[in-house]
Amino acid sequence: MTWEPVPFVIGNGAIHSEGVFRTLAFQALNGNEGVLGAGDLKVSALGTPGGFVNVATGAAAMIGRGAAQLAEMYAARMPTVDTVPIGATGSGAGRSDLIIARIEDPNVAGSPWAQPSSVAAGPYVFTRVISGVPNTTRTVAELNLGYTAVALARVDIPVSTSAITQAMIVDLRKVANPRTDRRAYTNNPTTTINLTAAAPADWFGTWTVDVPLWATRAVVILTIGGVKHTRLSSSAAGTATGSVRVALGSLFTQTAGYNLETTLNNSTSRNMFGAADTVALPLAVRGTNQTLRIQGAQTGGNVPVAADVNTFATVDVEFQEGAV
Numbered sequence: 618m619t620w621e622p623v624p625f626v627i628g629n630g631a632i633h634s635e636g637v638f639r640t641l642a643f644q645a646l647n648g649n650e651g652v653l654g655a656g657d658l659k660v661s662a663l664g665t666p667g668g669f670v671n672v673a674t675g676a677a678a679m680i681g682r683g684a685a686q687l688a689e690m691y692a693a694r695m696p697t698v699d700t701v702p703i704g705a706t707g708s709g710a711g712r713s714d715l716i717i718a719r720i721e722d723p724n725v726a727g728s729p730w731a732q733p734s735s736v737a738a739g740p741y742v743f744t745r746v747i748s749g750v751p752n753t754t755r756t757v758a759e760l761n762l763g764y765t766a767v768a769l770a771r772v773d774i775p776v777s778t779s780a781i782t783q784a785m786i787v788d789l790r791k792v793a794n795p796r797t798d799r800r801a802y803t804n805n806p807t808t809t810i811n812l813t814a815a816a817p818a819d820w821f822g823t824w825t826v827d828v829p830l831w832a833t834r835a836v837v838i839l840t841i842g843g844v845k846h847t848r849l850s851s852s853a854a855g856t857a858t859g860s861v862r863v864a865l866g867s868l869f870t871q872t873a874g875y876n877l878e879t880t881l882n883n884s885t886s887r888n889m890f891g892a893a894d895t896v897a898l899p900l901a902v903r904g905t906n907q908t909l910r911i912q913g914a915q916t917g918g919n920v921p922v923a924a925d926v927n928t929f930a931t932v933d934v935e936f937q938e939g940a941v
Contacts, residue, residue, distance in 0.1 A: 857918035
């Protein structure tokens, strides 16, 4: 086997094939296919449910799956909403349909596609519906059809149904090259700060965070070390119960509980607290500055929990991009 004779890029009038340009696209996109933006090509029901669905504007990258295609990728854009018909089901059974974006390139060896009405203007890319797929289907590749395409959604249609509702639509989009931005925030108190609130309230550690415009979720991990729990002389054991969490503006992680007990008089223990969660970021939060805060509560017990000069806290935040 020999090399393709003209690599990218040779001068003096050398003619480059379409394939070598698609190889450049493959490299630029790291060989990852999918939609290019978080909201691109989202499938949704009509405002008044009917026998159609809407596919939002956007762009996608698709790996070339022709028999002779090696490390090639197509990039396509859809600047207007596409309204796609979905067939009704009968009284016998329900059905699952896969909605895909598909490249139909008749110029690739072994291609099943016919030339379009205009060689210059196409079209060569379409929204298509593959009807009657297994109700577990999540990718086009699972169907072994050899298509250059990406899955956008699966519509699981009940028996005797002609109107498609949002509840029937399973979003299957993947962002081809999702962005991430990981940051760590630390705090070491300079004084003793007791945790006395009965409901979650700001405790210690506050930062201003700029949320990336593209971020659709944040993975938040809170670690607090050296939390102070002191029991004075008493006939009863020193106990404390409560919880901690992280606030990002008006968004909150799940709370994580603690339950402490100290039995020795005049003794101090040091404890580790923590919490972790993935927080969805609504559109109104993206691209804004938000206040990141550690919050805690002490809901029971007879001795205080406190952060002091021997306490540290780390809040690890990774902003992620995903299809929404």
